[in-house]
Amino acid sequence: MAEKIYDKQNPAYYALLVALVVMAVGPILMMLMTSLKLNVDIMSSTSSLFFMPTIRNYETALCDFLWYEAAHIDYCDKTFGRALVNSLIIALVSTVLTLVIGCMAAYALVRFRFMGRDTVSLSTLTMRMVPPAVLLVPVFGIWTFQFQIDGTRAGIILVYVAMNLPFVIWILQSFIVQVPIQLEEAARMDGAGPFQVFFLVVLPLIKPGLAAAAIFTFRVAWNEFLLANALADRNSRTVPVTIVNSITEFDIDWGVIMATGMLLAIPPIIFTFVASRQIITGMTAGAVKG
């Protein structure tokens, strides 16, 4: 397999490929370019390809993290910086929690034959279909009046963990099924308890599944807007919420808003390049196995 033979294709085929790549990546590049422009350049009517790149918009957005004084900032608006910290904390904590809890549940469902696989996949599917908009009213009501955790990061994390668990359990199940039971039995013979077997034998073997699950969970928690908007207060707002808040009907500061958008887009873009294979595994598993 090392020497793969590639078919020769006609030029039209490659032209189509190039057109598709431009279409897929073009809007993202345009956002990147706009974020590197001054507003004068954005509004000018001349060609948009040639301009002096500047990081001023990023400086404006991240002003409270700067270790130097940027000359063009008169007043530092800390909203975005705070939101970035919130987003990072919320996304990371909820990813870790979802993975740990989901992993344990998936393991129990597979190894101890709790419920049939059918029950689990039906409930996963049912949960997958629930739109965040449907959770909006009840989660707002319960979080505010009963749990009184509205406006805290913990409250937002709790919803995200619950929202992601069904998918994570279900995808990890399909990986755990493939771990040979003999391996676990051998470990048990050597005197390992159930927790040791799980953490030292099973977990290392399902790393690819964990990676896929982690990326999907992180993506949901990092990108989600609606519930965060309903639950967060001034101090726990996440980046998507601040972006939407700063879009007003008129007079949008395109340079800065594109810079914040770019900052929000960077982590998912990095994941895509690092782990595209795991992402595709996760996606195809979702459809091919139902």
Add this chain to the structure above:
Amino acid sequence: MQTANVNRLTPYLFLAPAAVIMAVALLYPIGYMVYASFLDWNPSQRIGEAEFVGLRNYINLLGDASFRESFWVTMKFAMVVVSLEMFLGVGLALLLDRNIRGMSVLRTLFILPMMIAPIVVGLMWRYMYHPTVGIFNRTLKSMGFDPIPWLSDGNWAFASVVIADVWQWTPFIFILSLAALQSLPQSAMEAAKIDGATGWQQIIHIKLPLMMPVLIVTLLLRLIDAFKVLEVILVLTNGGPGLSTEILSLRISRTASEFRELGEAAAMSNYLLILLMILTFAMFLYNKAVELRAARLRKAAEEDL
């Protein structure tokens, strides 16, 4: 004795955290929503103080012209978007399914639009649709055409929202159908080639029928997701102009936050949920049917031997 106990309890210990969290933060809210849909409730009240009004919210909604309008917009959006994406995605997969260098790079680039936050997708497209500085109108102007009112005219706004969604989600269909294509049995393909089937005949009589199970599941998954789209439209048009792009999810969130009618929003959520439930159930039944059929065929094949 101690260890035996631990062993018996292990499955419950492993399952407990997940069960508790899902019960508290997923099932309970959904039950709560069903209850709230029978109430006349505004956000400043506790739920206990809200008045019980029976089915009034549901009946009001049925008579509400703007709810019916946004239900229709949602259906139209989902249908248009999903059929366009299926057509383009499957078409591209059939076209690009060749053995070429760099296919994995291509797939990686195609996933990008799906991974980026919907909010950001909305932002990018809003910039491109911008009446004066956006690239579309700039290009049109430099070629001497009139600018198009992308987001300020009802019909164009709907089209713009559809275009943005097609950009974001066609890759999903493309990647799934490509995976399906590449796992087709080579023997069938070769047999067809030997029998002298043309490219089109191969596609219509062999590839598409063999891909069908995956395609149908993909279609249903995408359809379910199409009903969940919210952020892109929120950023692009916020439902306007008029109600031309106000899909149900958006209307739910506006009913809750702007009109402060939590009961009505809950009833609306229930309508949406019922619709999605029917779709999901259809998908599950289809999966079961396919499995049964496969099992029957396998059994028949064994009996033949």
